[in-house]
Amino acid sequence: MGLFGAKTSSTQPRVIGVASGKGGVGKTSIAVALATIFAEEGKRTLLLDADMGLANSQILLGCSIPRHMGHVLEGKSSLEEILVQVRPLLHLVPGASGVKSLGALDEQTTHHIIRAFSSLERPVDVMIVDIAAGISPSVLTFLKACQQQVVVMKDEFSSIADAYGLVKVLAEDLSLSSMALVPNGVESQLAGERLHANFSKVCERFFGEGIRLGGVVHQDSWIGEAQRRQQPLTTLAPSSRALLDIKALAHRLYGTKLGPLSGDTQFFFERQITGTVLA
Ligand SMILES: Nc1ncnc2c1ncn2[C@@H]1O[C@H](COP(=O)(O)OP(=O)(O)OP(=O)(O)O)[C@@H](O)[C@H]1O
Ligand SMILES: [Mg+2]
Incomplete structure (x- = not known):
């Protein structure tokens, strides 16, 4: 890799938002799992x-978490100061647990959070953004600030x-080329693929383009177990079905070529622009 190639990979983070229409479908x-997988693989x-x-x-x-995003918004901490190192290459940027007023962020506050990432100086290869369910203005602003959007869905009518x-x-x-659909909690690969095929057909009919299959994630009791034991799947159940599925998803996402930047406020805007110029 040439000088510019190396510089681009260390300065232009790939930002992946994980979202869903309905809550409780497996986003977090x-x-x-995606974040721990990427970190274990050296990113x-x-x-x-x-x-x-x-x-x-x-x-x-x-x-x-001693501090969280609420402290950044109040001007009491910098973004760097609230980072929690979880693994050698993984840092958590904590949200504002328990701070009710931040439950439904207004657009201005959301933009403020997104722009705060411009002040971070550390090199970042990948950022995973765990986004609230639904289609509130703050959810949409967060998602448009990402370069890829993972839409998690269960095989239930409302989902x-x-x-x-x-x-x-x-x-x-x-x-739609920046989005990836993830049927989660399915009984079989085939069931997940069918779910995606039907969904994508509807997208083609109404939007003129289909949606990529990010990957199928099987129903797997290790996911609940990881939650109960507060341990990531990568350490608790490295050969579990769910982890293998999410690894395949991680690789597919990372292998997807990114399109041009949208006009919306972007995470790490300056770095994205520099990367685009250098690429
Ligand atoms: N593939 C799966 N197999 C088995 N259980 C799963 C799977 N995915 C998620 N779950 C379970 O479903 C529940 C919801 O998961 P999770 O909290 O990740 O969803 P969420 O979309 O982040 O929810 P919220 O919208 O409340 O943030 C959890 O109890 C989790 O253990
Ligand atoms: Mg969640």
């Missing part, structure tokens, strides 16, 4: 807990309908 489980990784109301990535990772609702509003501003 998948976001935490300098940040996990941003952007589900401010019910921040729970730190619970899954079993770490305590499918709400995932469709989310993709529909995102498609007003983003190309």
Whole structure:
């Protein structure tokens, strides 16, 4: 890799948002697993807990957080100061657990959080953003600030309908090529692929383009066990079905070529621009 190639990979983070229409479908489980997988594979990784109301990535990772995003918003801490090192290459950016007023962020505050990342000086290869469910303005702003959007969905009517609702509003501003669908908690690979094929067909009909299959994640009791024991799947059950599935998802996401930057506020905007110029 040439000088510019090396510089680009150390300065231009790939930012992946994990979202869903309906809540409780596995976003946090998948976001935490993705972050630990990337870190184990040698990538300098940040996990941003952007589900401010019910921040729970730190619970899954079993770490305590002295400070959180609320302190950054109040001007009491810098972003660097609230980072919690979880693994040699993994840092958590804690949301604001228990701070009610941050439950539904207004747009201005959301932009403030996104822009705060411009002040970080540490090199970052990947950032995973665990985003609240739904289609509130803050959710949409966070998602558009990411370069890739993972839409997690279960095989239930309300989950499918709400995932469709989310993709529909995102498609007003983003190309479906930056999104990836993840059927989660399915009984078989085939069931997941069918779910994706049907969903993508509807997207093709209404938006003129299909949605990529990020990967199928099987129903696996190790996910609940990891939550109960507050240990990531990578250490608790490295050969579990769910972890193998999420590894395949991680590799597919990382292997996807990124499109041009959208016009929305981006995480690490300056670095993304520099990377684009140098690439
Ligand atoms: N593939 C799976 N197999 C078995 N259980 C799963 C799977 N994915 C998620 N779960 C379980 O589903 C529940 C919800 O998961 P999780 O908290 O990750 O969802 P979420 O989308 O982040 O929820 P919220 O919208 O409340 O933030 C948890 O109890 C988790 O253990
Ligand atoms: Mg969650």
